[in-house]
Amino acid sequence: xxxxxxxxxxxxxxxxxxxxxxxxxxxxxxxxxxxxxxxxxxxxxxxxxxxxxxxxxxxxxxxxxxxxxxxxxxxxxxxxxxxxxxxxxxxxxxxxxxxxxxxxxxxxxxxxxxxxxxxxxxxxxxxxxxxxxxxxxxxxxxxxxxxxxxxxxxxxxxxxxxxxxxxxxxxxxxxxxxxxxxxxxxxxxxxxxxxxxxxxxxxxxxxxxxxxxxxxxxxxxxxxxxxxxxxxxxxxxxxxxxxxxxxxxxxxxxxxxxxxxxxxxxxxxxxxxxxxxxxxxxxxxxxxxxxxxxxxxxxxxxxxxxxxxxxxxxxxxxxxxxxxxxxxxxxxxxxxxxxxxxxxxxxxxxxxxxxxxxxxxxxxxxxxxxxxxxxxxxxxxxxxxxxxxxxxxxxxxxxxxxxxxxxxxxxxxxxxxxxxxxxxxxxxxxxxxxxxxxxxxxxxxxxxxxxxxxxxxxxxxxxxxxxxxxxxxxxxxxxxxxxxxxxxxxxxxxxxxxxxxxxxxxxxxxxxxxxxxxxxxxxxxxxxxxxxxxxxxxxxxxxxxxxxxxxxxxxxxxxxxxxxxxxxxxxxxxxxxxx
Ligand code: ZN
Numbered sequence: 001x002x003x004x005x006x007x008x009x010x011x012x013x014x015x016x017x018x019x020x021x022x023x024x025x026x027x028x029x030x031x032x033x034x035x036x037x038x039x040x041x042x043x044x045x046x047x048x049x050x051x052x053x054x055x056x057x058x059x060x061x062x063x064x065x066x067x068x069x070x071x072x073x074x075x076x077x078x079x080x081x082x083x084x085x086x087x088x089x090x091x092x093x094x095x096x097x098x099x100x101x102x103x104x105x106x107x108x109x110x111x112x113x114x115x116x117x118x119x120x121x122x123x124x125x126x127x128x129x130x131x132x133x134x135x136x137x138x139x140x141x142x143x144x145x146x147x148x149x150x151x152x153x154x155x156x157x158x159x160x161x162x163x164x165x166x167x168x169x170x171x172x173x174x175x176x177x178x179x180x181x182x183x184x185x186x187x188x189x190x191x192x193x194x195x196x197x198x199x200x201x202x203x204x205x206x207x208x209x210x211x212x213x214x215x216x217x218x219x220x221x222x223x224x225x226x227x228x229x230x231x232x233x234x235x236x237x238x239x240x241x242x243x244x245x246x247x248x249x250x251x252x253x254x255x256x257x258x259x260x261x262x263x264x265x266x267x268x269x270x271x272x273x274x275x276x277x278x279x280x281x282x283x284x285x286x287x288x289x290x291x292x293x294x295x296x297x298x299x300x301x302x303x304x305x306x307x308x309x310x311x312x313x314x315x316x317x318x319x320x321x322x323x324x325x326x327x328x329x330x331x332x333x334x335x336x337x338x339x340x341x342x343x344x345x346x347x348x349x350x351x352x353x354x355x356x357x358x359x360x361x362x363x364x365x366x367x368x369x370x371x372x373x374x375x376x377x378x379x380x381x382x383x384x385x386x387x388x389x390x391x392x393x394x395x396x397x398x399x400x401x402x403x404x405x406x407x408x409x410x411x412x413x414x415x416x417x418x419x420x421x422x423x424x425x426x427x428x429x430x431x432x433x434x435x436x437x438x439x440x441x442x443x444x445x446x447x448x449x450x451x452x453x454x455x456x457x458x459x460x461x462x463x464x465x466x467x468x469x470x471x472x473x474x475x476x477x478x479x480x481x482x483x484x485x486x487x488x489x490x491x492x493x494x495x496x497x498x499x500x501x502x503x504x505x506x507x508x509x510x511x512x513x514x515x516x517x518x519x520x521x522x523x524x525x526x527x528x529x530x531x532x533x534x535x536x537x538x539x540x541x542x543x544x545x546x547x548x549x550x551x552x553x554x555x556x557x558x559x560x561x562x563x564x565x566x567x568x569x570x571x572x573x574x575x576x577x578x579x
Pocket of ligand 1: 403407436439
């Protein structure tokens with residue numbers, strides 16, 4: 001270790017020590033803030049291999065996310081800036097949700113960088129992962145932090161075990177709703193566990209974000225967007241997101257596509273109950289959207305075509321499932337942490353989904369960037385030459401689209417001993433993994449279906465699986481503990497076991513067997529839809545335990561991909577206009 005680095009570390013240790021003291025007087029939330037466990041000097045001692053950090057950040061290809069405001073009026077341009085400011089507040093809240101010491105660490109790093117510009121790599125990593133934990137490496141701290149990331153992130157007291165939560169809820173059934181709510185955090189009040197609404201826990205931030213949204217609503221002329229901005233601002237203060245989720249579904253003829261609020265529950269690895277805040281601000285691509293919205297007319301046909309018993313088919317999706325293709329302007333909160341999202345399906349509230357359906361947003365400029373920077377070069381290294389030749393952006397884009405469509409298909413409610421429950425509640429912490437695997441493989445099944453109907457090009461039957469397989473390898477580089485990655489491993493191992501994917505030991509490449517892949521996909525679709533339809537936790541666990549790990553062949557292939565960018569690191573052009 002060189003001298004300069006030692007001095008940087010001492011400075012940082014001091015800064016952290018200062019922050020540690022500040023933490024003892026919590027005022028940001030009503031959740032009790034844990035005290036630092038060890039003397040500050042031992043929390044961040046040194047970086048075992050400083051060059052590693054540089055290599056890690058270089059795995060991300062920096063891409064400037066430009067945006068084309070030419071279709072916006074001057075008023076819309078002003079409103080767009082306000083929306084991005086609200087999205088930046090989601091960053092602040094999300095930092096708090098991930099880890100109790102995040103904001104103090106970030107402030108320390110920002111101060112430190114002013115004195116030691118060399119520390120910028122560490123700050124960049126911190127901003128990319130939105131905390132000190134490496135999201136591509138099982139959440140291992142990328143700095144020498146003596147603590148592990150708490151399983152329940154900062155949604156629960158750090159000393160709370162799963163059993164304590166479960167025992168409390170059993171003993172206090174009236175509290176169950178608040179405790180398992182997506183929109184509360186769990187703290188301790190007078191030594192007892194207590195559920196605290198987000199609107200209280202993050203009050204100052206949510207008031208600030210609500211004001212930006214209200215100001216934007218004043219300027220916006222599109223009535224549906226004006227309504228959503230207003231009702232979402234109200235939801236931040238009332239903690240009731242139902243109406244604004246419905247209003248988001250009703251957005252119509254709008255040019256700025258904004259979704260903002262608490263949505264995904266992956267960050268809560270303990271129970272998958274608590275939602276993380278995020279925001280996606282984009283500009284709608286009207287031509288692409290029109291083309292893709294045609295697919296939503298085939299939802300019932302696709303459901304009918306699922307290779308399962310009729311009792312697992314779900315035709316009560318609600319009125320509509322619109323699809324939008326957009327170009328991203330800014331992403332905030334969880335959507336920005338680590339791996340960049342190319343597409344999403346919201347809202348997650350099953351009651352809203354039954355009433356209104358769900359909406360799919362495809363981020364085309366993000367997809368484009370990823371395909372070129374990583375999927376193509378990955379495919380070249382791990383696929384057989386004849387499979388590589390078939391890889392195409394169109395096939396990849398159609399697959400991601402159908403992944404999103406397929407989230408809205410299949411079972412959502414389960415009957416457990418006469419009581420109606422949801423798939424997510426029954427499968428608990430396994431639900432995200434199962435749902436992601438289902439959306440992928442059902443996406444493949446439905447792509448083939450649409451190609452057979454002439455909605456997608458006929459050559460998709462050839463190009464889809466090689467493009468899909470390249471995409472699988474791109475996904476599992478994100479770390480094998482992440483829900484999407486485990487879901488991907490299940491597919492790769494299952495399809496290989498059924499000989500739909502064949503490994504060539506002579507060339508260390510993978511090949512899709514066109515004569516066997518169809519049957520292999522069908523069997524996996526059936527397995528996943530039955531797990532969800534029955535809400536069978538034990539069967540889900542068996543599937544994940546058997547297939548959710550990388551094989552030696554997969555690990556060997558991953559080894560060849562070291563020099564290819566893992567993902568993109570977006571830099572948002574609009575941020576330079578804000579400041
Ligand atoms: Zn998904």
